[in-house]
Amino acid sequence: MKTLYIKIKELLQVRESGISKISGSDMETLPTIKNAFLLIEDDTIIDYGKMENAPIEKADKTLDVAGKMILPSWCDSHTHLVYAGNREQEFVDRINGLSYEEIANKGGGILNSAKTLQETSEADLFEQSSKRLEQIIRLGTGAVEIKSGYGLTTEAELKMLKVIRRLKKKYPIAIKSTFLGAHAVPLEFKKNKDEYIAKIINEILPEVARLNLADYIDVFCEKGYFSVGEMEAILFASKKFGLIPKVHVNQFNAIGGIPAAVRHEALSVDHLEVMDKEDFKSLKNTDTMPVGLPLCSFFLGIPYTPARELMDNGLPFALATDYNPGSSPSGNMNLVVSTACIKMKITPEEAINAATINGAYAMGISQTHGSITKGKKANFIITKEIPSYGYLPYDFGNNNIERVILNGKAI
Numbered sequence: 267m268k269t270l271y272i273k274i275k276e277l278l279q280v281r282e283s284g285i286s287k288i289s290g291s292d293m294e295t296l297p298t299i300k301n302a303f304l305l306i307e308d309d310t311i312i313d314y315g316k317m318e319n320a321p322i323e324k325a326d327k328t329l330d331v332a333g334k335m336i337l338p339s340w341c342d343s344h345t346h347l348v349y350a351g352n353r354e355q356e357f358v359d360r361i362n363g364l365s366y367e368e369i370a371n372k373g374g375g376i377l378n379s380a381k382t383l384q385e386t387s388e389a390d391l392f393e394q395s396s397k398r399l400e401q402i403i404r405l406g407t408g409a410v411e412i413k414s415g416y417g418l419t420t421e422a423e424l425k426m427l428k429v430i431r432r433l434k435k436k437y438p439i440a441i442k443s444t445f446l447g448a449h450a451v452p453l454e455f456k457k458n459k460d461e462y463i464a465k466i467i468n469e470i471l472p473e474v475a476r477l478n479l480a481d482y483i484d485v486f487c488e489k490g491y492f493s494v495g496e497m498e499a500i501l502f503a504s505k506k507f508g509l510i511p512k513v514h515v516n517q518f519n520a521i522g523g524i525p526a527a528v529r530h531e532a533l534s535v536d537h538l539e540v541m542d543k544e545d546f547k548s549l550k551n552t553d554t555m556p557v558g559l560p561l562c563s564f565f566l567g568i569p570y571t572p573a574r575e576l577m578d579n580g581l582p583f584a585l586a587t588d589y590n591p592g593s594s595p596s597g598n599m600n601l602v603v604s605t606a607c608i609k610m611k612i613t614p615e616e617a618i619n620a621a622t623i624n625g626a627y628a629m630g631i632s633q634t635h636g637s638i639t640k641g642k643k644a645n646f647i648i649t650k651e652i653p654s655y656g657y658l659p660y661d662f663g664n665n666n667i668e669r670v671i672l673n674g675k676a677i
């Protein structure tokens with residue numbers, strides 16, 4: 267079944283095949299076609315171009331989208347959207363003066379979410395997570411990475427990963443799953459962190475691999491969580507199961523996590539709110555994607571990832587939501603793009619590149635997602651009537667999406 271979209275006001279992020287990521291000053295350019303057509307066959311993009319060349323005779327169905335734009339679906343490469351309950355009390359505690367760190371030290375934070383999740387059935391967790399996934403699909407996300415890390419026991423980590431697997435089966439959105447057993451040290455191991463790390467390496471990780479539940483491995487490398495050496499031990503152990511690293515580094519402190527992750531050939535290094543010279547240097551001429559999470563910076567009131575400096579150093583840059591109950595209870599990629607423009611001072615072109623093709627790269631799917639390219643998945647957003655694509659980040663907090671197409675089908 268061939269569907270032809272005609273009179274597209276502007277078709278955004280049109281790329282030749284074979285481009286996996288965009289770096290440095292190339293990010294300033296967003297290739298587009300004005301007054302365009304787009305032809306899809308079933309779930310695949312097969313052609314696009316100027317309206318005067320539209321192959322009207324080839325289409326089984328033709329849809330006129332005059333005044334509207336089409337862009338590839340958002341690719342959200344970093345979320346924790348499988349979680350149980352919420353943490354609005356900690357939000358109020360922070361308003362009243364407690365820091366994220368102080369709340370965590372009192373047993374709140376990740377450990378608070380872990381306790382709730384351990385007490386939640388798999389069925390209930392699936393229901394809660396499905397609602398969030400449906401919500402982000404409506405907001406234009408067409409591919410998403412989801413982490414474990416609120417289980418922190420073998421049973422609860424597997425429960426999370428099984429929920430991710432069920433989501434993959436049920437929904438048309440592309441999903442990648444990441445094992446984040448080293449998200450925080452459970453209370454019972456507080457005095458014996460090594461024992462918890464040994465448990466991850468010898469017990470949980472092999473089980474995750476045996477059941478084929480994860481595509482990637484993550485560690486929260488941070489003061490008070492896991493050191494660089496501890497992260498490296500976990501990444502080393504993961505290698506024999508073929509798990510590629512995508513890690514949390516440099517959220518509050520620069521402790522050497524970025525160069526270590528690069529040495530372990532991480533696909534992405536995420537957060538990067540605090541970076542030193544060595545960190546920039548270590549990323550140059552590597553395949554590791556730096557990922558910024560502006561909603562986390564906004565929600566916690568912490569610095570923003572230096573996106574401008576990364577790109578000025580010739581590096582690529584991706585944007586993601588970090589959707590989670592503690593530091594970013596929003597999975598809205600439209601808001602991510604706006605916030606990046608406003609607070610990181612990057613242009614709409616750079617932000618859209620960061621939230622589509624580079625997001626796809628950061629979860630290993632840029633051969634099939636992240637741009638309007640022949641042969642890629644027909645995953646795209648049809649906007650409402652808007653004056654220009656810069657209007658999308660400008661009109662922050664408002665919804666300019668009219669329709670979402672996943673695998674060729676309207677949602």
Ligand code: NIG
Binds near residue numbers: 592
């Ligand atoms: O990416 N920083 C580590 N993990 C999450 C937040 C976890 C939480 O507060 O629940 C993040 O920000």
Ligand code: FE
Binds near residue numbers: 588590
């Ligand atoms: Fe995160």
